[in-house]
Amino acid sequence: MSTSNDTSKSVKRGVSVSATLDATNNWGSSNAAMHPRTESLKAEPSLLTLYESASIHDLNGVNVRLQINNAALIKTHESRINKFTRLKQLTEAAKQKDPQSDTITITTNGGEELVDDFLKMFKLLDASLIDQPKHEPNVLVSAARIAAPNAYQYDALYQYCLEKLKELSLNSMERIRVARALNITDWEKDALTELFGRKEMITRDEANTLGMNTYWEIATEREIRNGSKLEGVLQELKDKTKEVRDQTKDIPPRGVFRMLALEILGLLVQIMGCLVEESWLAASVVYMIWMW
Structure with a gap:
């Protein structure tokens, strides 16, 4: 089904109800930011939107239309997102406005990575428990950001992602990137401690990732130790x-x-x-x- 046909039919039936949830880009702000910005997990914005520019991803469900940043539309089942406290609030609010509707539309906005994070999160949920696939770090990070307490609030999924990330064999720099993506300061401190004692010099790329302040901290600590x-x-x-x-x-x-x-x-x-x-x-x- 094309985007224009999908949109026009929804308008004619009068069954789409929108509930909007705005999210900021600052993960650590006092306003309980809904979605963090990261440099390691960027998603290219789609050239399509819902109205002649939305990309549509049909995940075998049509009773909920999740519109993200006016850049993508994900079709899914209500049962698949109701474990996320904030998404459940949006679906309930939308159903109250039109309780007779079989299809509802909820809208949420956030950073550039939000669409990619949602798609990776659904990919993780779709994984078979029987096959026990080995999840990539970026998939686990995306799912954890969506499920985080200050995002869409699905604690079981959030804890699952953290445990799986701990099981991965990541080097110090990879763990720092993950820690910053999820705003987990203890993980970053542990990784920095390893860098303090590492014999190899910090490379230019690593220094750019660390930032001037952190790089200076590592250099100073190494000098003191030596x-x-x-x-x-x-x-x-x-x-x-x-x-x-x-x-x-x-x-x-x-x-x-x-x-x-x-x-x-x-x-x-x-x-x-x-x-x-x-x-x-x-x-x-x-x-x-x-x-x-």
Whole structure:
């Protein structure tokens, strides 16, 4: 069925009732934003709308028409969305306006990603429990954002998505992206702690993702940690020197020198490791100095 025919028939029957729910783009605002903005999960807006520009996705149901951002129309069953507290409120409000109607239209607005998030969320709900598919992180993130307490409120689905995300083997940067998409500060802190101790340098792309403030925080923490480690090694060098001196009072000078040199060599390897953060390179440098 075309968009124009679908629209005209609905108008003629007089059975479409709209209830509008506006959502903001600021996930962490005091106004309980309905949908967060993210950089990792962008959806290209459709070139069609409901009135000569809406894309239509028929999900095997026609008693509810979910219009999103005037950019897409999703047809579905009332039972599939009634577990979302806010969507249920919209359907009930629409039915009260026209209780005899077999088809109702509800409208919700939000960020650019809202249409894509809804489609991914329905994809997750359609997955067979028997097949137990492995969900992609972006599907779980989209479904979690739709089901979140400050969005459309389906707690069981929200918790399910979080548990599945925890089970995935994601690196530190991927976990930071997920944490920011869902506004979960504890997840981001844990991932940042891993970056503090990571030997590899932060890449340019990672720095752009992290942002200047977070990148500066990581660089500062790494500098502090390496400085503390170096101070500890130097103190150990002093202690070892004194220990060797006390233990070798009766040993010939050549033997004392060799013992002390070996102790110092081991500590130099640690010092070089602190400075260049690559123990194999540090060992090679010290070995060449020793042979020379």
